[in-house]
Amino acid sequence: MLSEILSSEVVIHRGPASVWRSVEPTTGTLILTRDRLVFKPDAFLIRGGEISIPLGAIAKVEASNTMLVFPNRVDVVRRDGRVVKFVVKDRDEWIARTRNAMKS
Numbered sequence: 846m847l848s849e850i851l852s853s854e855v856v857i858h859r860g861p862a863s864v865w866r867s868v869e870p871t872t873g874t875l876i877l878t879r880d881r882l883v884f885k886p887d888a889f890l891i892r893g894g895e896i897s898i899p900l901g902a903i904a905k906v907e908a909s910n911t912m913l914v915f916p917n918r919v920d921v922v923r924r925d926g927r928v929v930k931f932v933v934k935d936r937d938e939w940i941a942r943t944r945n946a947m948k949s
Contacts, residue, residue: 864896873885880900
């Protein structure tokens with residue numbers, strides 16, 4: 846649960862987001878803590894469940910565009926080569942904060 850994260854981890858940044866798992870997005874909340882990046886789907890859209898990526902498992906975080914035009918996507922490239930694509934507001938802030946947290 847979201848409250849479990851908030852009580853046991855230091856939250857650096859959070860906000861609404863969606864993640865593309867297949868042909869349609871799942872909406873929810875993206876949370877950056879000192880230890881990981883967590884996506885919690887909305888309660889009524891639990892398809893696919895939570896995504897939790899330890900910061901140490903992230904190779905890089907890149908800016909990308911949705912539909913080649915809209916500058917609102919953050920691509921998280923994991924060390925194992927998998928890419929998780931988040932659509933967020935304030936993409937550059939998410940990227941800067943995630944990169945800073947990865948350095949700490």
